[in-house]
Amino acid sequence: MSARGRQPAITPAGLPSIHGRWLDELLGGPIPAETVATCHDCAMCLGDGVPSRDAVYFDPEVKCCTFVPTLPNFVVGAILSDERPELAFGRRTIEERIARRVGVTPRSLAPSVLQQVVYREAVVEGDGDVFGRARSLRCPHYATETNDCGIWPHREAVCATWFCKHVRGRVGHRFWSTARRLLQSVERDLACWSLLQLGMEPEVLVRSYPPEDERPSSDDVESRVDDDTWRLRWGRWHTKEHELYRSCTQLVMTLSFAEILRIAGPQSAMLAALTRDAYRMLLVTTVPARLRPGKLRVLPTGPETLRVETYSSHDPLDLRREIVAALGSFDGRATADVLAEAATSRSALDEATVRVLVDFGLLEPLD
Ligand code: SF4
Ligand code: SF4
Numbered sequence: 001m002s003a004r005g006r007q008p009a010i011t012p013a014g015l016p017s018i019h020g021r022w023l024d025e026l027l028g029g030p031i032p033a034e035t036v037a038t039c040h041d042c043a044m045c046l047g048d049g050v051p052s053r054d055a056v057y058f059d060p061e062v063k064c065c066t067f068v069p070t071l072p073n074f075v076v077g078a079i080l081s082d083e084r085p086e087l088a089f090g091r092r093t094i095e096e097r098i099a100r101r102v103g104v105t106p107r108s109l110a111p112s113v114l115q116q117v118v119y120r121e122a123v124v125e126g127d128g129d130v131f132g133r134a135r136s137l138r139c140p141h142y143a144t145e146t147n148d149c150g151i152w153p154h155r156e157a158v159c160a161t162w163f164c165k166h167v168r169g170r171v172g173h174r175f176w177s178t179a180r181r182l183l184q185s186v187e188r189d190l191a192c193w194s195l196l197q198l199g200m201e202p203e204v205l206v207r208s209y210p211p212e213d214e215r216p217s218s219d220d221v222e223s224r225v226d227d228d229t230w231r232l233r234w235g236r237w238h239t240k241e242h243e244l245y246r247s248c249t250q251l252v253m254t255l256s257f258a259e260i261l262r263i264a265g266p267q268s269a270m271l272a273a274l275t276r277d278a279y280r281m282l283l284v285t286t287v288p289a290r291l292r293p294g295k296l297r298v299l300p301t302g303p304e305t306l307r308v309e310t311y312s313s314h315d316p317l318d319l320r321r322e323i324v325a326a327l328g329s330f331d332g333r334a335t336a337d338v339l340a341e342a343a344t345s346r347s348a349l350d351e352a353t354v355r356v357l358v359d360f361g362l363l364e365p366l367d
Contacts, residue, residue, distance in 0.1 A: 016153055018078070018253070019160050019183055025257035026272055027279045034172060037163040039063070040148065044132060044164050044314060056313055058132030061147060064164060066123055066130060066137040068111035069156050072191040076109055077249030079154045080242055090150035093141045098241060101224035105233060106200065106244055107191045107208035128313070157183035168282060169360035170311040175278040182271035189264040190255075194248035204235035287354050288365035291330040291338075296362055298324065310361035317360055322348055327357070332366055 014033060015023065023031060037043055044058040058064060071079075071094075079087065079094050094109070103110035111119065118137065122130040130137065141150045149155060161180040166172030195205055225233070237244040261269055297309040299316075306324050309316045326349045329338050335354065342349040357363045 015160050016155055018075075018154075019157065022183070022186070022257045022260065023179065023275075027276065029279075029283075031175075031279070032167065032172075032282065034163045034166055034176075036165040036167055042147075056128065056132075059135065061144060062132060062135055062138050062142070063147065064132050064162065065139040065142045065149070066132060066134050067119065067139055067158070068115050068137075069139065069141070069159055070111065071109045071156050072187040073107060073245050073248040074190060074194055074252040075154055075156055075187070075249075077242075077245035077247070078253075079151050081246050081249060082154065087151070087153070089143050090141055090152075090154075093150055095242075097140060101230060104241075105208035106195055106205070106237065106241075157187055164312075165315040169315065169317075169356070171282055171359045173311055173315075175275075175282045178271065178275045178278040182268060182275045185268045185271055186260055186264055189268060190252050190260065191248070193263050194251045197251050198244070198247055200237070201235055204232070207233045285355060287335050287351060287358060288367075289335055290332055290366035291335055291354070291358065291363040292332060292366050293327045293330060294361045294364040308360075308362060315360075317356070317362075320348065323353065323357075324362075327362060330363055 015031075041047070042058060042060060042063045044056070044064065045060040046057045076094060076098075079090055082091070097109050098104050102112045103115075115137075122134070123137070138144075139149075142148075143150045149159070157180055161176045161183065163172070163176060166176070192205070192209075195208070231238045234241060234244070255263070261272055294310060299307040299309070301307045301318060304320055305318050306321055307316045307318050308324060326342065326347060329341070329349075339349065339351060339354065354363065358365070
């Protein structure tokens with residue numbers, strides 16, 4: 001999620017430089033930018049427009065940042081090491097998060113148990129009224145004076161790859177969702193790998209990886225951990241927490257993505273292959289040979305137009321009614337025949353429109 005905005009994009013696709021380099025090495029080509037997610041002038045915020053009865057709007061003082069990111073150790077170190085003046089606010093929010101000792105381990109800065117529960121219940125499983133709106137759930141790295149992300153050039157995998165809207169609709173969503181899973185997997189593996197490289201003793205390291213079924217303590221839920229727990233958590237790095245994070249950064253930054261895939265587990269290798277496939281699909285612009293209508297939700301917006309939702313309520317299409325009505329003509333016949341018929345009847349349906357309908361899932365390939 002992101003209040004992507006004022007800072008210049010780090011790569012053509014707007015990724016932080018480390019993720020951009022990794023994906024460049026994996027994919028061997030540029031990733032098309034998601035230009036419709038106009039973050040500084042947030043595409044989900046109302047602006048001066050007239051509210052639409054059926055549209056979802058975000059609070060411009062929160063945007064999509066009702067989220068507390070889990071920052072892996074090498075990302076924390078990158079922010080602490082970045083002395084650019086425009087990162088001063090972001091650095092301070094990281095220092096404050098570490099000083100609070102909530103969700104802080106050598107492995108990462110994570111949301112507290114309480115934050116995780118609230119996020120799951122209210123944002124993921126809620127009725128859609130909290131995401132993008134609840135200021136009390138705003139990310140600690142969100143700069144309220146500028147309504148931008150304070151750690152933008154170093155944000156983690158989720159914030160780097162989530163977009164409210166996609167130029168290629170569902171096709172773009174698939175690509176970024178797959179890339180997100182890959183980058184999250186790699187971030188987890190590298191956080192552990194870097195601590196092992198630095199010689200952290202397994203009996204210390206394991207405290208950053210509690211068993212999944214371990215019940216949270218009161219410390220985990222709401223308060224900073226006590227001094228003894230904190231000392232045990234850091235071992236010989238106790239009082240040198242910032243130094244540890246920076247050392248992890250130095251180790252990770254020099255790795256090529258091929259080396260990272262050798263370090264990471266088979267799950268990352270699988271996700272890398274899926275990301276390559278999703279990238280190939282992102283570059284395909286021809287229309288499939290045979291099509292049929294997909295699943296969609298249609299809302300009337302005017303006498304001539306309809307709003308159509310498919311893969312996400314954040315990214316609907318406003319279409320002329322005749323285009324929506326024409327979906328039924330895709331009945332398994334060759335797409336070229338349907339287009340030829342449309343041309344003779346002077347319908348608005350042409351190949352470029354069909355590509356958009358496929359991208360957004362209004363039409364699906366038959367095979
Ligand atoms: S890290 Fe930045 S982009 Fe991510 S939720 Fe926080 S403010 Fe938003
Ligand atoms: S809601 Fe969309 S446009 Fe707004 S900050 Fe988030 S990704 Fe960017």
